[in-house]
Amino acid sequence: MSIDFTAMYASHDAFRRDLERLAQAVADGRADAPGVRAGWENFKRQLHIHHTAEDSDLWPRVRERVAGRPRDLALLDDMEAEHSRIDPLLDAVDTALADGAPELPDLVRALAATLDDHLKHEEDSALPLMQEVLTAADWGAFTGRMREVQGLRGASVFVPWIVDGAPAADRAAFLGTMPPPVRVLNRLFWQGSYRRRGTWAGA
Template sequence: MKTESNTTSTAPSDTDGGPRPDTHGMVVIHRGLRREARLLAELVAAVAPGDTARAAVLAAHFRDYRLGLHNHHHGEDEHLWPVLLGRVDLEAEVVLRMEAQHERVAGTLAAAEAALPAWESTAGEAERDRLAAVLAEHRAVLVEHLDDEEAELLPLAARHLTVAEWNRLGEHFVAATPKPKLLLFLGLVLEEADPAERSAVLAGLPLPGRLLWHTVGRPLYARTTRRVRG
């Protein structure tokens, strides 16, 4: 089940003269990441002191979010940056900046993970406020990176990657993610997609995957968001 877009445009690529990837699917994914990063900080900050049941729900959601973001970024580290660095010249600075931003994002995720257990076990006010501050910093760093990637990096990918190379990002995500979590992440992507974007994402799934989303994934995601968002 792929969560990256694998549609193509008819314009030739700079690599082989063939069709080049439509990178807009990454923008749809980023929309979900921005939303979840914002909600995590807001929802944690709103938990009443001592409410360990609510803390447990949000801690589990953070771990799911962290898994999805890690696998998304790891796919870029493995399959995007090395290919682009081999094909660009002056624009290599853009790729190297993306790599450095990934390190900063990973650092904020590690800080949140380190602050999580103390709050999860006690739901203490001081522990809550510390975690909420770390999550707010994570969101700021993440949004800066996603904005920069969409403005500077995606046009490079569209010019210099083949469709098959671009699709490896989605293939990597699927291979690295536990199967029960794929429907959750698909829901995160589709939540704010417009009809055309939703159609494009679902068209990239095999027929069994589309059926599984409609019969199992959509109600599962609805239940999950109700639980997480209260």
């Protein structure tokens, strides 16, 4: 049984979209808008949860399956090393946003390029490897860990964040992976609450 990576791709698209919004806000001189700062804070939180779960629950699981396969083990080393290169850039953008530093546009571009390179590498190489060596149960354990970390409160932000501004087909595909109660909660409560927060308003 193949693994459905719809939610993974949707998360990656949301990360890229948020950094595009940040770059536009910085270019327009609106980086200090409350909605932009709220969007940045949520971006950092979602990326931290995503990468922490990969480092603690996903890559070790894949590593067990590819023991004795040097090329695949090197790929996993690359995944972890790429995560470690992103963290200092997050901190640098954070500091530049707080200080209004003139290097902010360059730092945002560097972060966007570094993260995009990592996401492409993961999509082109790591996801096919996972499809090969992991079972549906393995993937379920990983996504279950993600849900556990997010909790219901986190899910109430995560789900509308993913579909915020997504093309209709992508939105439908992602929501189709969610249990029916989650789709109902999102439609009746979470979407409206997310919009009222004004996340990325002004971007």
